[in-house]
Amino acid sequence: MTRNDYEDHARQAMGAEHVFHRSTRARPPVAVRGEGIYLIDEQGRRYIDACGGAAVSCLGHGHPAVIAAISEQAAQLEYVHTGFFTSEAAEELAAMVAEMSPGSLDRVWYTSSGSEAIEAALKLARQYHLERGETGRRHVIARRLSYHGNTLGALAAGGSAWRRAAYEPLLIDVALVDPCFEYRFAEPGEGPEAYGERAAGALEREIIRLGPETVIAFVAETVVGATSGAVPPVPGYLKKVREICDRHGILMILDEVMCGSGRTGTFLSCEQEGVVPDIVTLGKGLGAGYQPIGGVVCTSEVYEAIAGGSAALKHGQTYNAHPIGCAAALAVQRAVREEGLLGRVEQAGVRLRSLLAERFGDHPHVGDIRGRGLLQAIELVADRSTKAPFDPALAFHQRAKSDAFERGLLIYPGGGTIDGRQGDHILLAPPYNVTDQELEMIVDLLADTLDAVLPS
Numbered sequence: 001m002t003r004n005d006y007e008d009h010a011r012q013a014m015g016a017e018h019v020f021h022r023s024t025r026a027r028p029p030v031a032v033r034g035e036g037i038y039l040i041d042e043q044g045r046r047y048i049d050a051c052g053g054a055a056v057s058c059l060g061h062g063h064p065a066v067i068a069a070i071s072e073q074a075a076q077l078e079y080v081h082t083g084f085f086t087s088e089a090a091e092e093l094a095a096m097v098a099e100m101s102p103g104s105l106d107r108v109w110y111t112s113s114g115s116e117a118i119e120a121a122l123k124l125a126r127q128y129h130l131e132r133g134e135t136g137r138r139h140v141i142a143r144r145l146s147y148h149g150n151t152l153g154a155l156a157a158g159g160s161a162w163r164r165a166a167y168e169p170l171l172i173d174v175a176l177v178d179p180c181f182e183y184r185f186a187e188p189g190e191g192p193e194a195y196g197e198r199a200a201g202a203l204e205r206e207i208i209r210l211g212p213e214t215v216i217a218f219v220a221e222t223v224v225g226a227t228s229g230a231v232p233p234v235p236g237y238l239k240k241v242r243e244i245c246d247r248h249g250i251l252m253i254l255d256e257v258m259c260g261s262g263r264t265g266t267f268l269s270c271e272q273e274g275v276v277p278d279i280v281t282l283g284k285g286l287g288a289g290y291q292p293i294g295g296v297v298c299t300s301e302v303y304e305a306i307a308g309g310s311a312a313l314k315h316g317q318t319y320n321a322h323p324i325g326c327a328a329a330l331a332v333q334r335a336v337r338e339e340g341l342l343g344r345v346e347q348a349g350v351r352l353r354s355l356l357a358e359r360f361g362d363h364p365h366v367g368d369i370r371g372r373g374l375l376q377a378i379e380l381v382a383d384r385s386t387k388a389p390f391d392p393a394l395a396f397h398q399r400a401k402s403d404a405f406e407r408g409l410l411i412y413p414g415g416g417t418i419d420g421r422q423g424d425h426i427l428l429a430p431p432y433n434v435t436d437q438e439l440e441m442i443v444d445l446l447a448d449t450l451d452a453v454l455p456s
Ligand SMILES: Cc1ncc(COP(=O)(O)O)c(C=O)c1O
Pocket: 054, 113, 114, 115, 116, 118, 147, 148, 149, 150, 221, 225, 226, 255, 256, 257, 258, 259, 283, 284
């Protein structure tokens, strides 16, 4: 083909449809720019990004220091394979993550996404036991109503019924226990402490049923994100889980892909529970969407089992520790530190919660307002007194997303909140540098959406 032929081909391709979009029914608008909390489409429409996509864009869009770090890294060294080299960015970022993480969580394995972080964490956990001669450990336990990613291993470890359904025959066997979800599953009159004991007890029963010597790890989101909408654990639950795991020699893996990297006001959410897992996964806010990057952070004990044994995790991917990804995440974490944004998350989280309570505290169709820091959600119900959900066929969460989008507000809705089929929630995850005025706009627009969409 001549150069003109190529140009003609490119022009035709612009008009034709070749991207396999999330829905084959409609092509989403083309986003062309981001500015702080706003995304702007090709028509010049502005959208206030109240959810950072899927709780990703924690610095908002167009942060100059992160953009500069990416272009400097790209100009200097765009890629090395981790089988040959490390990079300054990878080393510095790991040192910073280790310094910010509690206990002896001080070794970082890099990935390019949250799902890959879960895959690597599961393999690391299995290999940890093999190195110690505990070769019979083969079961993973996770929780219903959790989401750990869409690759097959992560999907198997997740308990999101509708995401799993089509792929069940392909999934490894992971035991699923009840989540810790007070609004839905605490018995009437059962206090948080008693409920936490009961929820943790479900884990121990499952361990005993499987045979403790056969269990590799328990995996849970510290604050549940996408499946049931910003559900924090009741106080004491994760401490109890820690004790149970220790009692049976089982590794505790906390998935902080969504709730970690500062989203709830501390670098890791588990710091607020006074619990240190053996392995924690990161993604989303680590690189704030400027680059695709995730990570697995493990304790020195887990690392030493590998280092003192076969000396290599039997894993690896082409883009592990990508220098531009690491440089972007390093710049993001430095910005969070230099701009004092963890403190801002705490304040803004309190402000957002009180705005939601003012607006929706007495709303007939808002059953619960929950979350931590800047990961907050409302759960929609047909009847507040009975907590009865809406008929799933009404898909109010989807309707709310479409209505809000038309108003220029981006929210992260979810359905199947209660059992994978019934229940609707709306998740908000604005950037850490959100202003009070922006929070007010978000809640005003959300109130307009609920007025338009829900029955009166
Ligand atoms: C808690 C949690 N874990 C894992 C993942 C998967 O991350 P990714 O979509 O980057 O693969 C997600 C994504 O939403 C998540 O919320």
